[in-house]
Amino acid sequence: MTGLHARVGVERPGFTLDLPLDAAPGEVVALLGPNGAGKTTALRALAGLVPLTSGLVELDGVPLDDPARDVFVRAEDRPLGMVFQDYLLFPHLTALENVAFGPRARGTARTAAREQARSWLARVGLAEVASAHPSALSGGQAQRVALARALVTEPRLLLLDEPLAALDAVTRLVVRSDLRRHLAEFAGTTVLVTHDPVDAMVLADRLVVIEDGRVVQAGAPTEVARAPRTEYVARLVGLNLVRGTAQGTTVRLVGGGVLHVSEPAEGEVLVAFAPTAVALHRDRPTAGSPRNTWEGRIDGMDQHADVIRVSVDSQPPVLADVTTAAVADLDLTPGARVFATLKATETQVYPA
Amino acid sequence: MMVPALLGLAFLVLPVVAVLLRTPWSALPHQLARPEVLESLRLSLVSAVLATAICLLLGVPLAWVLARSELRGRGLVRALVTVPLVLPPVVGGVALLLLLGRRGVLGQYLDAWFGISLPFSTAAVVIAEAFVAMPFLVISVEGALRAADRRYDDAAATLGASRWLTFHRVTLPLVAPGVAAGAALSFARALGEFGATITFAGNFPGVTRTMPLSVYLALETDPEAAIVLSVVLLVVSVLVLATLRGRWLSGVPR
Amino acid sequence: MQPHDVCRARTPRRVTIASAAIGLVCVLSAAGCADGPGPGPASSPGASGSSHVGGTVTVFAAASLTGTFTALGHAFEAAHPGTAVRLSFAGSSALAQQILAGAPVDVFAAASPETMSQVTGAAPTGRAVPVVFARNRLEIAVPAGNPGHVTGLVDLTKPALRIALCAPQVPCGAAAASVFVAAGLTPAPDTLEQDVKAVLTKVELGEVDAGLVYRTDVIAGGDAVQGIDFPQSSAAVTEDPIVVLPDAPNPTAAEAFVALVRSAQGRTVLSAAGFDVG
Numbered sequence: 001m002t003g004l005h006a007r008v009g010v011e012r013p014g015f016t017l018d019l020p021l022d023a024a025p026g027e028v029v030a031l032l033g034p035n036g037a038g039k040t041t042a043l044r045a046l047a048g049l050v051p052l053t054s055g056l057v058e059l060d061g062v063p064l065d066d067p068a069r070d071v072f073v074r075a076e077d078r079p080l081g082m083v084f085q086d087y088l089l090f091p092h093l094t095a096l097e098n099v100a101f102g103p104r105a106r107g108t109a110r111t112a113a114r115e116q117a118r119s120w121l122a123r124v125g126l127a128e129v130a131s132a133h134p135s136a137l138s139g140g141q142a143q144r145v146a147l148a149r150a151l152v153t154e155p156r157l158l159l160l161d162e163p164l165a166a167l168d169a170v171t172r173l174v175v176r177s178d179l180r181r182h183l184a185e186f187a188g189t190t191v192l193v194t195h196d197p198v199d200a201m202v203l204a205d206r207l208v209v210i211e212d213g214r215v216v217q218a219g220a221p222t223e224v225a226r227a228p229r230t231e232y233v234a235r236l237v238g239l240n241l242v243r244g245t246a247q248g249t250t251v252r253l254v255g256g257g258v259l260h261v262s263e264p265a266e267g268e269v270l271v272a273f274a275p276t277a278v279a280l281h282r283d284r285p286t287a288g289s290p291r292n293t294w295e296g297r298i299d300g301m302d303q304h305a306d307v308i309r310v311s312v313d314s315q316p317p318v319l320a321d322v323t324t325a326a327v328a329d330l331d332l333t334p335g336a337r338v339f340a341t342l343k344a345t346e347t348q349v350y351p352a
Numbered sequence: 353m354m355v356p357a358l359l360g361l362a363f364l365v366l367p368v369v370a371v372l373l374r375t376p377w378s379a380l381p382h383q384l385a386r387p388e389v390l391e392s393l394r395l396s397l398v399s400a401v402l403a404t405a406i407c408l409l410l411g412v413p414l415a416w417v418l419a420r421s422e423l424r425g426r427g428l429v430r431a432l433v434t435v436p437l438v439l440p441p442v443v444g445g446v447a448l449l450l451l452l453g454r455r456g457v458l459g460q461y462l463d464a465w466f467g468i469s470l471p472f473s474t475a476a477v478v479i480a481e482a483f484v485a486m487p488f489l490v491i492s493v494e495g496a497l498r499a500a501d502r503r504y505d506d507a508a509a510t511l512g513a514s515r516w517l518t519f520h521r522v523t524l525p526l527v528a529p530g531v532a533a534g535a536a537l538s539f540a541r542a543l544g545e546f547g548a549t550i551t552f553a554g555n556f557p558g559v560t561r562t563m564p565l566s567v568y569l570a571l572e573t574d575p576e577a578a579i580v581l582s583v584v585l586l587v588v589s590v591l592v593l594a595t596l597r598g599r600w601l602s603g604v605p606r
Numbered sequence: 607m608q609p610h611d612v613c614r615a616r617t618p619r620r621v622t623i624a625s626a627a628i629g630l631v632c633v634l635s636a637a638g639c640a641d642g643p644g645p646g647p648a649s650s651p652g653a654s655g656s657s658h659v660g661g662t663v664t665v666f667a668a669a670s671l672t673g674t675f676t677a678l679g680h681a682f683e684a685a686h687p688g689t690a691v692r693l694s695f696a697g698s699s700a701l702a703q704q705i706l707a708g709a710p711v712d713v714f715a716a717a718s719p720e721t722m723s724q725v726t727g728a729a730p731t732g733r734a735v736p737v738v739f740a741r742n743r744l745e746i747a748v749p750a751g752n753p754g755h756v757t758g759l760v761d762l763t764k765p766a767l768r769i770a771l772c773a774p775q776v777p778c779g780a781a782a783a784s785v786f787v788a789a790g791l792t793p794a795p796d797t798l799e800q801d802v803k804a805v806l807t808k809v810e811l812g813e814v815d816a817g818l819v820y821r822t823d824v825i826a827g828g829d830a831v832q833g834i835d836f837p838q839s840s841a842a843v844t845e846d847p848i849v850v851l852p853d854a855p856n857p858t859a860a861e862a863f864v865a866l867v868r869s870a871q872g873r874t875v876l877s878a879a880g881f882d883v884g
Binding site for chain 1: 526528
């Protein structure tokens with residue numbers, strides 16, 4: 001069996017991580033989750049920097065960590081590359097020496113190692129900074145040096161820990177698309193840790209969402225984005241998510257209230273709908289097609305790209321995206337009384 | 353803050369200023385031209401350099417163990433490391449004699465089996481100096497290792513580096529300023545060492561008579577010469593330390 | 607003896623901090639202690655006209671006199687209740703430097719007339735004329751059992767043996783140099799120690815096969831060392847002079863202390879320690 005086959009079990013006082021994770025060569029899996037969910041611990045366990053307390057890590061059929069059988073291959077003996085959150089480029093070495101470090105450590109002769117490093121620096125578009133020390137590199141350059149350093153040894157497993165988190169928004173855009181290209185060319189398995197849904201969506205073939213050390217949802221990015229299963233995922237992908245019991249097209253919500261949907265369903269369901277599908281009114285709408293109307297108070301407003309995301313404290317609480325013009329016209333301010341409407345056809349219903 | 357800081361500085365510097373004020377500068381060239389002065393100066397420098405090398409060789413690994421290992425009883429080890437700091441140097445010298453002397457706990461076997469007798473040799477000077485100087489290096493390097501980001505070690509491991517490679521290619525360069533500071537302190541301590549040296553190594557011109565011993569003996573008969581010799585020792589140590597620090601620290605960016 | 611111990615004896619039942627503080631005052635001014643609250647009669651520098659012995663007497667003595675002068679100090683205090691003897695032992699020349707630097711000292715006992723003359727000057731007069739109260743001579747000290755089979759001064763010229771001498775800059779070294787000259791021998795030392803006690807220590811520990819020390823040191827060394835007499839030792843008989851210093855804060859007591867050292871009692875103590883008092 002090729003690729004990564006793992007069940008990452010790490011037990012610590014007050015924290016248990018139990019993460020089944022399988023990925024084929026060439027596949028990019030993103031571990032997504034809130035802070036403290038265990039993403040980085042999982043990555044470090046895969047790298048061999050943290051030993052498993054239970055479970056198994058196998059790469060291309062070779063067991064790397066199997067506490068039950070007393071197998072543990074140390075990090076330096078695993079065929080992997082890792083990009084750390086703040087890159088951890090060795091400050092006393094030049095960019096070239098940083099990239100050449102891996103091949104040298106794995107026994108490549110100095111000249112050959114430097115040649116490989118030089119070619120990888122060129123590949124990430126940084127041939128000209130080869131002799132610079134990390135302190136002289138921009139954030140984007142440092143990220144690419146770190147990527148080159150991880151990839152130069154042609155690992156079978158590439159681990160990326162928040163690879164874009166340290167970058168500003170503009171740089172991030174550029175580096176993200178570069179990274180996507182490099183990942184597409186990479187023959188091994190990639191596991192990426194992020195808390196940014198956009199990174200996950202753009203870079204990964206598959207998402208694994210973990211909360212509190214457990215998998216809460218896994219699947220292709222589009223699936224996850226369309227049908228979030230937890231509040232956290234819904235917020236990540238920018239959807240409203242409510243839970244309730246369906247009887248035909250009527251859903252009685254867990255927190256009280258009723259939602260009308262277009263697709264009939266029975267039993268426990270989740271209903272997702274986009275903030276853009278929610279309209280806001282100052283007066284109770286009397287006519288119109290939307291089947292769902294809630295009354296509530298605005299309890300928060302955020303600029304979100306080119307719209308304003310308004311949080312309405314109603315039953316259920318909803319997020320609504322409105323234009324700046326609408327905010328002005330309707331005189332929407334925190335505390336204001338509003339009516340939110342939603343067409344039944346804008347909802348996604350799926351079993352809980 | 354400024355007033356106590358200035359007082360502190362004055363406290364440290366004024367005694368030296370007093371020496372400089374009372375130095376018969378005209379006697380300086382004459383003293384420096386004396387072969388026995390040059391000899392003891394050379395002996396001082398050579399033995400202090402060797403002692404510093406021993407401190408580095410043994411002290412850095414010890415500091416690493418103290419800072420990085422999960423060893424049980426590390427607190428006790430750390431306390432033991434500082435023993436030479438609190439021990440009066442003369443007592444340290446006696447302790448070395450009792451261990452390595454001709455009838456010492458280990459020394460008797462060195463003598464019987466290998467015909468090696470350490471006391472009254474230049475090797476004994478180096479050992480005595482290393483004994484009193486090593487704690488400075490260990491404490492300084494351990495502090496640097498504790499402050500260093502251990503995740504660099506992780507990064508090196510994921511790149512395939514063994515622990516030893518990681519240690520000397522990554523960890524050590526990262527703590528180079530701490531190592532340099534520790535080495536400078538050790539060197540300074542070794543250069544000024546008197547009590548343990550005269551007790552363990554004795555005092556013989558060209559073999560074990562370092563500058564501090566020369567100063568002490570000069571004080572017996574010719575206090576003026578003693579002051580001049582002190583100034584020479586002072587100037588040389590300041591020069592060496594300034595050069596070494598500059599060179600070592602410039603090798604590391606930032 | 608610690609200075610503040612002496613003071614505490616004169617100021618019973620005072621808290622330790624206070625006595626330590628008074629001890630400090632003692633260091634700064636020997637007379638200050640006598641003025642302190644104590645059972646003895648007050649004595650100040652100005653009261654030197656009185657023949658009554660009291661207060662504190664500060665004695666600087668060569669390190670070789672440590673045992674004898676400590677004993678004599680106790681004897682003095684016993685003979686003159688209410689007095690305290692404050693003793694400071696070190697190499698004579700270090701003590702001489704301290705006296706020249708202004709240390710308030712009543713009595714100075716040196717290990718050589720040369721060192722003494724550093725303090726008294728070349729031509730002292732009156733009370734400031736030092737008197738020799740004891741003589742000492744060199745002996746070869748060997749570790750118990752004499753592992754180097756040393757029999758005489760000529761053995762100290764053998765490079766194969768480990769030999770410790772005093773550095774020529776200190777009195778015992780100068781004396782050693784004299785006896786070698788007198789014997790027409792060139793010694794082969796392995797170390798030139800900073801004082802005679804350091805030579806003795808090396809002999810006691812067996813680190814050297816022989817050392818030249820004073821006869822008193824051989825006796826002080828007890829069972830760990832053996833002494834070997836040699837005829838040339840007469841070439842360098844050292845003389846220990848004692849003097850009441852011109853600036854003595856407590857000259858009356860100082861005179862009394864010197865008198866004790868030179869008395870029959872003092873001579874008994876000194877000769878038991880190996881000094882020649884004849």
